[in-house]
Amino acid sequence: MATTDSEFNSDLLLAHKLPETRYTYNERDVAIYALGIGACGQDAVDSDELKYVYHRNGQDLIQVLPTFASLFTLGSLTEGLDLPGFKYDPSLLLHGQQYIEIYRPLPSKASLVNKVSLAGLQDKGKAAILELETRSYEEGSGELLCMNRTTVFLRGAGGFSNSSQPFSYKNYPSNQGLAVKIPQRQPLTVCEERTQPSQALLYRLSGDYNPLHSDPEFAKLAGFPRPILHGLCTLGFAIKAIIKCVCKGDPTAVKTISGRFLTTVFPGETLITEMWLEGLRVIYQTKVRERNKTVLAGYVDIRGLSSSL
Ligand SMILES: CCCCCCC/C=C/C(=O)SCCNC(=O)CCNC(=O)[C@H](O)C(C)(C)COP(=O)(O)OP(=O)(O)OC[C@H]1O[C@@H](n2cnc3c(N)ncnc32)[C@H](O)[C@@H]1OP(=O)(O)O
Numbered sequence: 001m002a003t004t005d006s007e008f009n010s011d012l013l014l015a016h017k018l019p020e021t022r023y024t025y026n027e028r029d030v031a032i033y034a035l036g037i038g039a040c041g042q043d044a045v046d047s048d049e050l051k052y053v054y055h056r057n058g059q060d061l062i063q064v065l066p067t068f069a070s071l072f073t074l075g076s077l078t079e080g081l082d083l084p085g086f087k088y089d090p091s092l093l094l095h096g097q098q099y100i101e102i103y104r105p106l107p108s109k110a111s112l113v114n115k116v117s118l119a120g121l122q123d124k125g126k127a128a129i130l131e132l133e134t135r136s137y138e139e140g141s142g143e144l145l146c147m148n149r150t151t152v153f154l155r156g157a158g159g160f161s162n163s164s165q166p167f168s169y170k171n172y173p174s175n176q177g178l179a180v181k182i183p184q185r186q187p188l189t190v191c192e193e194r195t196q197p198s199q200a201l202l203y204r205l206s207g208d209y210n211p212l213h214s215d216p217e218f219a220k221l222a223g224f225p226r227p228i229l230h231g232l233c234t235l236g237f238a239i240k241a242i243i244k245c246v247c248k249g250d251p252t253a254v255k256t257i258s259g260r261f262l263t264t265v266f267p268g269e270t271l272i273t274e275m276w277l278e279g280l281r282v283i284y285q286t287k288v289r290e291r292n293k294t295v296l297a298g299y300v301d302i303r304g305l306s307s308s309l
Contacts, residue, residue, distance in 0.1 A: 009086075022112065038199070070236075149176070193273075270290060
């Protein structure tokens with residue numbers, strides 16, 4: 001049977017092979033990213049954070065934050081993703097979740113080949129949830145460096161299922177990236193950091209140029225009073241706080257990162273990240289002080305016993 005352009009076609013969608021993408025970066029990109037997630041944003045000589053932007057023995061020795069890996073997915077979603085058999089309005093897209101596995105410390109420069117695949121699609125009625133998995137291999141050695149699973153919440157794109165049962169496709173283990181249960185006890189440690197009013201304008205220079213984060217008119221059309229902060233920028237602030245407070249400042253201690261974006265953050269707001277340690281898992285939630293809202297929650301699995309607490 002012929003289908004119109006707007007009709008959902010799971011056969012077409014699931015058979016579709018997403019193109020490989022490439023990502024090349026150097027020490028300058030690593031430093032610009034670190035500044036974008038607030039490194040040295042309150043104190044230019046902060047001894048916990050200067051190492052992410054400067055090293056006195058050469059820029060190639062700067063340390064790379066594990067969330068830098070999230071940039072490797074740029075180019076698959078931010079450039080507009082064309083999926084046969086499934087239509088959505090990109091201007092209504094919100095970043096829902098990010099799951100990252102780091103297999104070895106990120107070098108300060110590299111050329112990567114990304115293998116991208118569809119990891120999930122769910123019909124939630126009012127919205128669709130789309131998940132893309134990106135495996136990043138170092139060019140030359142072919143070594144697998146990390147994996148990202150990006151979940152986007154597509155407002156207005158739900159209700160596409162052809163049968164009475166809502167469409168649901170997921171091709172990864174159900175224990176990965178689950179929503180976390182926040183402990184009822186007091187957090188072990190808390191870190192507070194103010195974002196700058198220009199935070200999104202700085203963060204976007206790492207390559208996510210979606211006008212939702214910079215253009216007041218575009219933001220209004222997407223349903224927001226003003227431009228909002230990139231979800232991955234908020235995630236970067238939170239994980240940087242965990243590295244500082246729980247991992248003795250060692251960014252290579254981070255093995256797995258999971259985060260769900262619960263509500264939007266506006267540039268200039270203050271982020272309070274609360275942390276609980278459960279074995280080698282740090283459960284965290286990030287709140288906005290000014291609105292007393294939880295904006296992000298998730299977990300970080302750390303290697304070995306490097307916790308400083
Ligand atoms: C380099 C690659 C980048 C890729 C992304 C590029 C574009 C970037 C854009 C951004 O950065 S946008 C800024 C960051 N994101 C946000 O600010 C979103 C914050 N979250 C929200 O505003 C809300 O959570 C929401 C996403 C609008 C959903 O809230 P809503 O009240 O509409 O949902 P519910 O009714 O609670 O749930 C419906 C259904 O959906 C599931 N769900 C809810 N939230 C999420 C989520 N964040 N991620 C994944 N799934 C979510 C929820 O579990 C419900 O499912 P069921 O339980 O009914 O099965």
